[in-house]
Amino acid sequence: MNILGINYVYHDSTACLVQDGRLTVALEEERLTREKHTVAFPVQALTRCLDIAGLTPKEIDHVAVSIRPSQDWTKKGVYGLKLGVKVRAFFKSEVLRIWLRQRALRAWFDATFTAAPRPKLHFVPHHLSHVVGSFLVSPYENAALLSVDGSGEWATTFKGVGRANTYECFGQDYFPVSLGWVYEAATEFCGFRPNYDEGKTMGLAPMGDPETFGETVSKIFWVNDDMSLGVDLSYFDYPTNLEPRCGKKFYAAFGQPRKPGREARFEPRHLDVAAAFQKHLEECLLDISRKLRARTGEDYLVISGGVALNSVANGRLVRESGFKDLYVMPAAGDNGTAIGAAFYVHNHILGNPRTCVHDNPYIGTEYPDPVIRNILEECKLEHQVLPPEALEAKAAELLQLGYILGWFQGRMEIGPRALGNRSILANPTLPDMKDKINAEVKHREAFRPFAPSCPLEDAPKFFEQNVADPFMLKVCNVRPEQRAVLPAITHVDGTARLQTVHPDSNPRYYRLLKAFEKLSGVPVLLNTSFNVMGEPIVESPIDAIHCFFSTGLDYLVLGDHLLGKRPTRE
Numbered sequence: 001m002n003i004l005g006i007n008y009v010y011h012d013s014t015a016c017l018v019q020d021g022r023l024t025v026a027l028e029e030e031r032l033t034r035e036k037h038t039v040a041f042p043v044q045a046l047t048r049c050l051d052i053a054g055l056t057p058k059e060i061d062h063v064a065v066s067i068r069p070s071q072d073w074t075k076k077g078v079y080g081l082k083l084g085v086k087v088r089a090f091f092k093s094e095v096l097r098i099w100l101r102q103r104a105l106r107a108w109f110d111a112t113f114t115a116a117p118r119p120k121l122h123f124v125p126h127h128l129s130h131v132v133g134s135f136l137v138s139p140y141e142n143a144a145l146l147s148v149d150g151s152g153e154w155a156t157t158f159k160g161v162g163r164a165n166t167y168e169c170f171g172q173d174y175f176p177v178s179l180g181w182v183y184e185a186a187t188e189f190c191g192f193r194p195n196y197d198e199g200k201t202m203g204l205a206p207m208g209d210p211e212t213f214g215e216t217v218s219k220i221f222w223v224n225d226d227m228s229l230g231v232d233l234s235y236f237d238y239p240t241n242l243e244p245r246c247g248k249k250f251y252a253a254f255g256q257p258r259k260p261g262r263e264a265r266f267e268p269r270h271l272d273v274a275a276a277f278q279k280h281l282e283e284c285l286l287d288i289s290r291k292l293r294a295r296t297g298e299d300y301l302v303i304s305g306g307v308a309l310n311s312v313a314n315g316r317l318v319r320e321s322g323f324k325d326l327y328v329m330p331a332a333g334d335n336g337t338a339i340g341a342a343f344y345v346h347n348h349i350l351g352n353p354r355t356c357v358h359d360n361p362y363i364g365t366e367y368p369d370p371v372i373r374n375i376l377e378e379c380k381l382e383h384q385v386l387p388p389e390a391l392e393a394k395a396a397e398l399l400q401l402g403y404i405l406g407w408f409q410g411r412m413e414i415g416p417r418a419l420g421n422r423s424i425l426a427n428p429t430l431p432d433m434k435d436k437i438n439a440e441v442k443h444r445e446a447f448r449p450f451a452p453s454c455p456l457e458d459a460p461k462f463f464e465q466n467v468a469d470p471f472m473l474k475v476c477n478v479r480p481e482q483r484a485v486l487p488a489i490t491h492v493d494g495t496a497r498l499q500t501v502h503p504d505s506n507p508r509y510y511r512l513l514k515a516f517e518k519l520s521g522v523p524v525l526l527n528t529s530f531n532v533m534g535e536p537i538v539e540s541p542i543d544a545i546h547c548f549f550s551t552g553l554d555y556l557v558l559g560d561h562l563l564g565k566r567p568t569r570e
């Protein structure tokens with residue numbers, strides 16, 4: 001039984017393959033086309049999925065798409081009638097967008113599956129693809145379910161419970177009542193790109209005072225007793241015009257927005273708006289989660305959707321919601337809906353038993369060492385080849401000396417975080433390392449923090465975290481006594497977006513952490529995504545070499561190969 005999963009309508013186009021209930025490959029189109037968050041139909045990702053699995057189109061039984069184009073048109077129509085003329089342009093673009101995407105899907109389907117029997121095509125609603133799909137690959141037999149994003153077909157949340165192969169929906173909210181869009185407005189106000197840079201708003205928030213605008217923000221969006229959301233839409237322009245997100249009343253309440261661009265100045269009000277929206281978002285998610293816990297009596301929560309990438313909020317959910325733990329897919333945004341849709345078909349529609357726990361993010365492309373060697377030789381690049389243990393010891397030594405490493409190993413990660421296979425690594429104990437990487441390698445805003453990786457068993461010594469976090473999605477506190485030890489990964493508020501590393505899921509990265517501990521006494525590395533600013537994470541050795549030579553990286557490890565810009569014997 002082979003099922004192709006596809007996400008392609010909104011952003012982060014992705015393809016995946018589920019074979020006999022196992023997730024064997026998942027690829028984001030952006031990594032192949034090099035256009036970040038691409039909305040293009042994932043033709044390249046689909047082709048590579050089949051290539052990697054060694055399948056022909058004839059062997060595909062089902063195709064699962066993470067949107068149902070016919071969904072919620074009555075609600076959209078009623079909304080349109082209420083708002084009248086202003087909203088027509090929006091509806092035209094929505095209809096046109098869905099029609100164009102459908103046409104691209106049909107063109108690919110007809111060109112790929114030319115002979116009967118053709119696979120059955122399933123359209124799975126967006127939020128079911130998000131959260132029911134996540135639940136079906138979670139480690140939990142039963143769990144409370146929460147999906148929160150900007151919007152799917154028209155819904156912006158899903159609240160319910162998952163049990164075995166099925167689920168119950170308690171309620172949904174619909175555009176324009178959306179936590180995603182409200183948070184995007186705060187992102188826009190801070191001078192960042194909305195629906196793109198929400199992570200920057202989250203990173204900026206600890207610099208501000210959440211109380212300055214706390215009361216005002218609490219009246220702009222809230223959670224009702226029945227878990228539904230409320231939004232005072234008079235503050236926003238997005239309900240009718242989409243852009244800008246903020247309306248006149250927003251500026252009257254908070255002042256002038258920050259100009260876009262890295263050089264623009266942050267005024268205190270920008271920091272305070274980020275702080276207030278972040279804190280109130282956390283409070284709203286906590287409120288819904290506590291209500292879900294009370295209603296379902298379940299011990300675990302599955303959370304999904306773009307807002308589930310807010311790792312600071314997730315950290316608070318772990319600590320304060322009453323749930324014992326929560327599951328978030330590594331690709332919690334729209335990219336993961338390809339996986340969710342495929343498992344919705346496999347487990348819910350076809351009734352197959354649940355056999356997959358999606359706990360391995362390393363399910364992308366891979367380049368064996370002979371291929372890497374050929375590329376290096378073709379490029380005439382001097383390099384050393386080292387056996388695994390010597391390579392790990394050498395890399396640890398270079399990190400200990402303060403060099404910044406590009407680290408390219410094994411299969412590429414799915415999702416927005418580099419998790420030790422397409423990573424830039426550095427020594428987190430050096431006080432100037434954060435500024436150095438921001439300035440020389442990542443070329444990004446100085447306030448933005450970097451994340452740490454640490455073996456699971458060592459994490460409690462350095463971090464106040466008592467659950468595993470292999471996907472870097474639950475921010476926790478760095479232990480107060482360790483903050484001076486790990487200055488490059490400790491954010492201004494004493495927190496860190498920790499990745500816990502287990503030897504079974506990434507043995508080489510685990511061994512590197514241990515080799516670094518031998519030299520430094522600390523089993524923690526600074527880990528940030530391997531990319532040039534504004535580009536997706538590197539996919540191939542050529543991408544990695546390009547990034548190496550166009551940034552201030554000192555060394556590059558490609559499989560068993562080590563390259564340096566200075567003699568490696570240094």
Ligand SMILES: [Fe+2]
Nearest residue numbers: 149305306334
């Ligand atoms: Fe979504």
